[in-house]
Amino acid sequence: MDIRTEIIAVGSELLLGQIVNSNAQFLSQQLAEIGLNVYYHTVVGDNQNRLKHAIETAQKRSNVIIFTGGLGPTKDDLTKETIAHHLGKSLVIDQDALTNIEQYYLQTKRSMSENNKKQAIVIEGSIVLKNDYGMAPGMAIDVDETIYMLLPGPPSEMKPMFTQYGRTYFYEKLGFQEHLTSRVLRYFGIGESQLETDIQDLIDLQTNPTIAPLAADGEVTLRLTAKHKSEEAAIRLIDELETKINERVGQFFYGYEQTTLFQKVKELLLAKNKTISAAESLTGGLFSQHLTSLEAASQFVKGGIVCYTNEVKKNLLGVSPLILDDDGAVSEKCASEMASQIRLKTNSDIGISFTGVAGPGKQEGKPVGTVFIGISTNNSTNVYPLHLAGSRHGIRNRTVKYGCHYLVKLLQGIE
Template identity: 60%
Template sequence: MNAEIIAIGSELLLGQIVNSNAQFLSKQLAELGINVYYHTVVGDNGSRLSDVINHAKKRADLIIFTGGLGPTKDDLTKETIAAVLNRKLVLDKVALTRIEEYFSRRGRVMTENNKKQAVIIEGSKVLPNDNGMAPGMVFTENEITYLLLPGPPKEMQPMFLSYAKGYLSAEVGGSSIIISRVLRFYDIGESQLETELEDLLDQQTNPTIAPLAGNGDVTIRLTVKHDSEEVAESLLNETEEKIMKRVGEFFYGYDNSSLTEVAFELLKKKKMSIASAESLTGGLFGKRLTSYPGSSSTYAGGILCYTNEVKRDLLHIPAQLLETSGAISKECAQLMAEHVREKLLTDIGISFTGVAGPSKSEGKEVGTVFIGIAYKNKPTVVYSLRLAGNRDEIRNRTVKYGFYYLLKELKKGGNNI
């Protein structure tokens, strides 16, 4: 089965809401071995929706609609589909009773236009709405299956899982499944990654390999299709191993994991504590880390040392060093990391100093950054960076690099850093 997902709603085109339904449905269809080749969004306009339906009929044998099943005049989905397919609309008494009961339970008066939600396309199998009023429906015509679902995710998702998924599973038959795995990398550009994997990308068949650039990250999505889940997993593992041999040094996690999350989990696993000294980043590192429940088990706290006076008085950075090397220096970053670790009695200290802009500081260019990582009984490591972007971008990327370098050091040190 090849599917197209059509989302109806002008609010989607205006950017007022995100089309999360398409993402959810694509993942669910992949589990059923159904290919999704197109996502389409169209406004509340009958003529344009008719055009979209006619296009979809030429390229898909499963068309899923979300939205446009409500009681108002701009809810045109089933009316338009019925017109395109020359099918009648009929009142479903069971659906009407459920809608009447819905209003009764809430002590509200049902207006006449709500009866519209109980109207279905003739010949449809009705999908009950356990979390709202408008029922869904599914039917097949000329070997194309049409599935209509409500727009609100709180209604659509449970309806699909409870009623539509089983129906489609029976329709598809067979046992082919699609499994995807996302590998996440940092500190390597998309072009460099593709160069390293060029021959693998050229030869890909099953699994497929799809690189994708993100916000400072690069991801690779591996997708495999097979009748056996065990074989599918084995194929994914083999392909991942080939990729890791070439670019594994830049790898940090899977699927939806973030650098912060992976670093936090590794700190917890190793039962290690960390403290931060932040000048350039103004507390962003601590803010990111403390967004995770239980972070107090790893993060002791931080010192915001934005001025030289605070660096000198709280972190005991020598005044002479601040005058000669400057606050934006490898030497200052090293002492900041070492002294915050000692002051807050942690296993690790991390420091951030640099120039966020918009102008130079201490004669250093905008984007000059130093990140120090100090360990108990280990030499302190200082990383230097030259970052591009505006002030916020530089600060955010600095924190990401902080978590990335922290991960690298944690992995280097085994269980006893």
């Protein structure tokens, strides 16, 4: 079967530019991974006639049509009603979904308004996709050799639903012949153009696997994609290319797929049985927030101090007033003292500190982008100076990523 996939996002907020269609991006990545060719994205508003027109157009050119949005409780939410009507199907209550919704209201101790029941309605004959993070279930139905899949609009519900249940549906339904295998390699500390220059000959020669570089948020990724009748052979092709690439730029490589630098730090802290605490001036809690957002954080994060003012640096963290007076808060000495103090005060194996100038203006006469990261262990304390460009937001984000980068190097060196 020649698969021609189309993604239809339903929602006037997209046509008004209030939000970006990140759902289409996510689904496109997912579908590329499982080998479904996506030929069109469409966005249409919460309007029955135009949605109907979009469905008719899609049906003529696509045989897998994935909808996001319009499954909610309000009158604007028209997706399943319009598709059901188009397919000549009726709508029925799904008992499991209804129970799930009632459960949600019990748990949050709020009263359920009547229109919420609308979310438990599904197209008759469809396979219901459970919503583990919200109320409206998804569904999939195959009519006249065309698959219609309906997913909720909020990314926090749609993404896990597709990954968990949507992918499986396609695997079982379509039984793929040629294996398309992809692997994403992640790099930090090297720019995109430098990385591309270093592997230019490999990029020029690419056919199978292909190499697709992408830069975002100070990181560079390479997506390697191989096609082969045998999945093993496809994986072997990728393995070989990865080895070749990392012989050149392996020092900047830190992980695969969606792994973040924070996950890598977590993994290494757990493996080496170490704990960490952070003293954050410039970054104001950003580093701790990222680490504690990971499950089981209490096994490797003890805590930290957000020492945004010099008063807190002195009184709570114990930085010497002399350092603050002579060198200033944005200095190598202050970063060093912050890192060792937070380690001692929290009884952690590692203390890390972040101080610098996020902007918009200079601070202590030091230009925007001046950054010092301190890392302290019971053996030694090192300070890494950086000069970063960009917005306040960008500087803070790249600072915590550099912190992770240095931690990864440190932890990898510990037996």
